[in-house]
Amino acid sequence: METLDIELPRMALLYGLCLLPWLLLRMLGLLLSRDIGISVLRMSVQLALVGFYLKWLFELNNPWFNGLWILVMLLVADFSILRRAGLKVRYFALVTFIAIAFSILFSAAFLVFWVIRPALFYDARYVVPLAGMILGNCLQGNVIALERFYSALRKNENEYATFLMLGATRMEAVRPYFRDAIKAAINPTIAGMATMGLVSLPGMMTGQILGGSEPWVAVKYQIAIMVCIFTSTTLATIINLKLSLKSAFNDFDVLRDEVIDKRS
Template identity: 75%
Template sequence: MEALDIAPPRMAVLYGVVLLPWLLLGLTGLRLSRAIVVGILRMSLQLALVGVYLKTLFTLNNPWLNGLWILVMLVVADWAILTRAGLNRRYFFAATFAAVAGSVLFSTAYLLLLVIRPPLYYDARYLIPLAGMILGNCLQGNVIGLERFYDALRKNENEYLTYLLLGATRWEAVLPYFREAVKAAINPTLAGMATLGLVSLPGMMTGQILGGSEPWLAVKYQIAIMLCIFASTVLASILNLVLSVNIAFNEFDVLKEDVVERG
């Protein structure tokens, strides 16, 4: 059993569902009309492109091509993390790439090689969507962690310097902000796990059920992906912060002026 197809005319009907909210938002004077249209068009175009390249990747199923696609996803994620966290890419690009790539590849490899064990370990049907889901969630955690850490350091500059003058090493002095940042990075994933299935059916599970999978199989995959998302988010957030602390300060343990790009 497969999911029912949505024919093009009914796809057009689908866009009607946003018409009423769009009109209502227009009446509130929020001036979001243009942003909404652009957002919906971008989303549609991006997903259409995803459809095209996934179809190609699945057809060719070439390990090098699959690897190249994972690399592209990691570079784009790295760029997005630093832009959204407001950090200078010149300093952090390599460190964030290493932290995120290491954590995501570890979790994906663990899931594929030890748990799911597909006949081809590089099978695009498994590798690309699983790595993509893990990476997407890991990205959110890293943005929150980095943003929270550097924001706290800048806002509490005097406190940080006081710790240094009281004999703290750089690591001892940043530890309170580090702990808070890791907590903030992990919290959404933790909260998501705690309410999963009660508040909403998760996307992957819904997709599998619509695709014809047995609910139990869908549940097992959902548990697998949640555990891997949690592992990669924790690993990447901690590793990213640790690596960044070795980059963001000058030789006198003072935060470099230009590490944070926005005020």
């Protein structure tokens, strides 16, 4: 079954739908025209470019180019995580990259090599979207984990120092904040799995059904991707927080002021 294409005039009609929320927001006195305009424009341009690139990537289906695309996605995610978590890139770029690269590659490789098993293990049609979906969710988790952890440490500086004075090692003293940060990072994924199919139909499954897949196949892919998202988010946040401690603290276990990006 072929998916129905949306012709350009109908795409223009679709953009017209944005006028309704824009009008309502304006009536409420929320002057967001500029933000809405920029966001819709950015989304359209970025997705159009990705569309062209993916078309070319799928046709070429070269393992090196596929790998390069994943590397670019990892680098963009790396910088995005640190910027949104309010941490200085120069201190954490390497550890965050290691954490997300290891977790994404581990989950994606597990899924592709052992579960889906396409004829070509590097098949762009599988590797690129699956890695992208896992990475997107992993990114959110890492932003939450890093932001929560370092905010809690700064807010509870005296409590952390008290733990050190009571004989705790650095790892023992940060443990309460570490656990809270990991919990906050993986909670949305756990809640998402618990309500999946009841509250909403997941995007990937909907896309596959629209693309002509059997619902049962789409369901199995959705379960596979959720398990991988859960695994990679948990792995990446734990590795990232643990590795970040080395850069974040001085030799006397005191949080270094200069690692926090005060502009954010």
